[in-house]
Amino acid sequence: MKVYTEKQQIVNAIDAFKVKKQTLGLVPTMGALHEGHLALVKKALESNDKVVVSIFVNPTQFDNKEDLVKYPRTLESDIELLSSVSEDAIVVYAPAVDDVYDGDAVSETFDFDGLEFEMEGKFRVGHFDGVGTIVKRLFEIIKPNKAYFGEKDFQQLAIIKKLVEKHHMPVTIVPCPIYREPSGLAMSSRNTRLKPDFKEAAPYIYEILETAKKRFGTESADEVMQWVEKQFESHELLKLEYFIIADVATLKTVKRKSNQNTYRAFIAVYADDIRLIDNIALN
Numbered sequence: 001m002k003v004y005t006e007k008q009q010i011v012n013a014i015d016a017f018k019v020k021k022q023t024l025g026l027v028p029t030m031g032a033l034h035e036g037h038l039a040l041v042k043k044a045l046e047s048n049d050k051v052v053v054s055i056f057v058n059p060t061q062f063d064n065k066e067d068l069v070k071y072p073r074t075l076e077s078d079i080e081l082l083s084s085v086s087e088d089a090i091v092v093y094a095p096a097v098d099d100v101y102d103g104d105a106v107s108e109t110f111d112f113d114g115l116e117f118e119m120e121g122k123f124r125v126g127h128f129d130g131v132g133t134i135v136k137r138l139f140e141i142i143k144p145n146k147a148y149f150g151e152k153d154f155q156q157l158a159i160i161k162k163l164v165e166k167h168h169m170p171v172t173i174v175p176c177p178i179y180r181e182p183s184g185l186a187m188s189s190r191n192t193r194l195k196p197d198f199k200e201a202a203p204y205i206y207e208i209l210e211t212a213k214k215r216f217g218t219e220s221a222d223e224v225m226q227w228v229e230k231q232f233e234s235h236e237l238l239k240l241e242y243f244i245i246a247d248v249a250t251l252k253t254v255k256r257k258s259n260q261n262t263y264r265a266f267i268a269v270y271a272d273d274i275r276l277i278d279n280i281a282l283n
Contacts, residue, residue, distance in 0.1 A: 001083050004091040007100070007141055010052070010093045014142060019242055022049035026144035026171075031055040031094075032072040032189035033081050036179035040148045042083055043176050052142050053082055055094040060107040061130030067275075072189055083198060093142070100137055107133045112162045118251040119266050120155050120277070130161050131156055139169050146172045150179065152186045154264065154279045157249060178278070180206070186278045195220050198271040200235040208232075209280040212243075212265050216282045221245040221254040221263075232269070241268040241275070245282065 004010040025044035029037055033055075044051040062068035075094055083089050097105050107129040110116070116128040121213040134242055139147070149157045161173050162166055179187045184206035194202060208228055215224045225243055232240035245254045257263070263282040268275060 001079060001087050001090060001092065003079060003094060005094055005096065007095060010091075010095075011141060013091060015050070017050050018143075019047075023146075024142070024144045025051040026054065026132065026138065026142050026147040027051060028054045028056075028138055028147065028149075030057045030071065030189070031078050032074050032192065033078040034187050034189065034191075036150060036152070036187035037087055038081065039179045040150060040176050041082065041090065043174070044146065044148045045086060045089055048146060048243050049089070051086075051090050052144065053090060053092050054138055054142070055092060056100060056134070058100075058130060058134040059097060059105050060101075061127050063124045063127055065213065070193070072192060100134070100141075104281055108136070111166070112159050115159050115162055115251050116154065118155065118246065118253075120268070123241060123268065128156070128159050131159065134169065135160055136163060136169075139164075139171055144171055146174050148174045148176055149164050152178045152188070152278065154266065158248075158251060179235050182202075184210075186276070188276065190274050190276065193274050194271055198237055198274065202233070202269075202271050202276060203236075204238060205267060205276060206280075207265060208243075209265055209278060210279070212245075213280055213282050216245065216263070216265070221257060228267075237271065239270040241270060243267045 011151055025048035027040045027044055057071050059068055062064055079092060110129055110132040121128055149160060151157060157175055164173055181187055183203035185203045200227060208231055212224050212228055225245060228243040232238060244266045245263055246252060246266060247254060248264050254263060264279055265282055266279045268277045
């Protein structure tokens with residue numbers, strides 16, 4: 001498997017693919033790969049000749065610097081995992097920070113029509129400027145035909161679609177379903193850091209989402225949100241940061257349900273010091 005650590009290397013490789021008229025998919029990751037990432041890669045391989053998997057822990061999207069330091073970096077095992085899917089059709093771009101940011105790791109400032117101020121944006125200041133900056137740079141370097149993102153980070157997915165629209169970038173964004181552990185817990189690199197008691201408790205998050213979906217059929221959004229908050233008040237291990245029912249188009253919290261709109265429930269929970277997010281379609 002080809003692994004490139006410098007921008008010019010990957011650009012040269014991509015130019016060679018383009019000469020052969022090969023289509024190119026991109027799966028951007030921060031490493032610590034798991035089956036959820038592999039599901040994205042396999043999806044990308046279905047409709048592209050080559051797939052670039054970027055492995056880069058992006059400093060500009062971490063509002064909590066301690067979280068940046070603790071984020072798992074497992075490049076060797078990541079490459080091994082990708083090799084189990086394909087040795088030839090996948091290439092890896094695993095650059096250093098200076099290579100991506102030319103020695104100046106600072107976020108651009110973006111206007112995502114307000115999507116950036118909802119949910120995660122309220123709790124993680126500057127996060128989506130960091131996400132927009134790195135995704136825009138990766139699109140400019142790799143020039144993929146299609147890029148693949150999981151729906152676990154649904155707000156991020158909506159923001160990347162907005163980025164492509166506003167900057168007229170010639171890439172198709174392909175959303176992929178949330179990949180879950182057998183327990184229902186949404187698969188995440190952070191799950192590996194959960195202590196045993198918290199790992200055992202964490203599937204409760206998805207149980208709550210499933211029940212909230214059922215209740216949303218007969219109750220108002222406010223009633224469902226209040227019910228969820230009450231369930232976590234007495235939980236010994238899990239601390240609710242937020243639970244929101246939002247309109248998929250605007251990501252704004254629902255005040256009154258309408259049959260014309262599509263809704264999704266979003267949740268962020270602390271399991272000890274590990275922050276877990278999840279979401280579920282409601283209609």
